[in-house]
Amino acid sequence: MEGPAGDDEIIMANDSFYEAFEAADMAAMAEVWEQSEAVACTHPGWPTRHGWKAVAASWESIFSGGDPLQFILTDTRVRRHGDTAWVTGDENLVSAEGPGGTVAALNIFERRAGSWLMVAHHGSPVMRR
Amino acid sequence: MEGPAGDDEIIMANDSFYEAFEAADMAAMAEVWEQSEAVACTHPGWPTRHGWKAVAASWESIFSGGDPLQFILTDTRVRRHGDTAWVTGDENLVSAEGPGGTVAALNIFERRAGSWLMVAHHGSPVMRR
Numbered sequence: 001m002e003g004p005a006g007d008d009e010i011i012m013a014n015d016s017f018y019e020a021f022e023a024a025d026m027a028a029m030a031e032v033w034e035q036s037e038a039v040a041c042t043h044p045g046w047p048t049r050h051g052w053k054a055v056a057a058s059w060e061s062i063f064s065g066g067d068p069l070q071f072i073l074t075d076t077r078v079r080r081h082g083d084t085a086w087v088t089g090d091e092n093l094v095s096a097e098g099p100g101g102t103v104a105a106l107n108i109f110e111r112r113a114g115s116w117l118m119v120a121h122h123g124s125p126v127m128r129r
Numbered sequence: 130m131e132g133p134a135g136d137d138e139i140i141m142a143n144d145s146f147y148e149a150f151e152a153a154d155m156a157a158m159a160e161v162w163e164q165s166e167a168v169a170c171t172h173p174g175w176p177t178r179h180g181w182k183a184v185a186a187s188w189e190s191i192f193s194g195g196d197p198l199q200f201i202l203t204d205t206r207v208r209r210h211g212d213t214a215w216v217t218g219d220e221n222l223v224s225a226e227g228p229g230g231t232v233a234a235l236n237i238f239e240r241r242a243g244s245w246l247m248v249a250h251h252g253s254p255v256m257r258r
Contacts, residue, residue: 040235046233046256048233082211083210086248088177090176104177106235106251124171124252125253
């Protein structure tokens with residue numbers, strides 16, 4: 001299923017983010033992000049980290065924390081406005097013990113020199129009711 | 130303290146959002162948002178609501194839920210790229226019983242016909258460590 005023109009590149013950038021996340025691959029994660037002072041990242045339950053240095057440190061902490069995480073991504077939706085795009089989606093965690101929790105994500109990308117780079121990621125735990 | 134040209138309008142739009150939230154004023158909240166199918170809202174612990182109808186219903190639910198919430202907003206940061214802007218900040222809840230928890234927020238605004246309208250809000254609880 002093809003989205004509107006241009007959305008494919010945004011979905012590819014979003015997919016690259018989750019591939020780096022699942023692979024716990026810091027070099028790949030670094031390529032996904034705009035490495036600037038202006039980026040922001042909020043992991044579930046964490047305070048917001050600002051600037052690439054702090055954001056990179058947060059990923060290094062997560063990647064060194066044990067078994068890599070795996071997700072099934074559902075309900076991915078893209079909205080683009082000029083050279084900015086944002087993507088919502090659900091990260092459904094899968095562990096060796098079976099299905100885990102769900103994290104609601106909001107990812108923002110900006111196009112710089114033709115490439116869509118992540119500038120913000122915000123994930124929050126969805127409570128079961 | 131003045132930000133870069135144009136940021137003042139974005140901060141005003143962000144402030145209007147929190148004023149409507151604190152006042153539990155549905156009419157004011159409706160004026161803050163772009164009332165389209167593309168908007169998204171994730172309250173702390175909730176699944177993401179898509180489209181103005183579902184987003185409006187979520188605010189009505191929150192506004193009818195009891196005492197209005199009050200915040201002290203800290204660390205508000207604005208980033209603008211063309212006609213899209215995103216704002217991060219901490220919502221520090223204050224209740225009659227004293228200080229409450231902190232919610233990390235990411236708000237996205239788009240400029241349409243000269244007005245900055247909210248298109249996404251994502252709030253997540255910051256866990257105490």
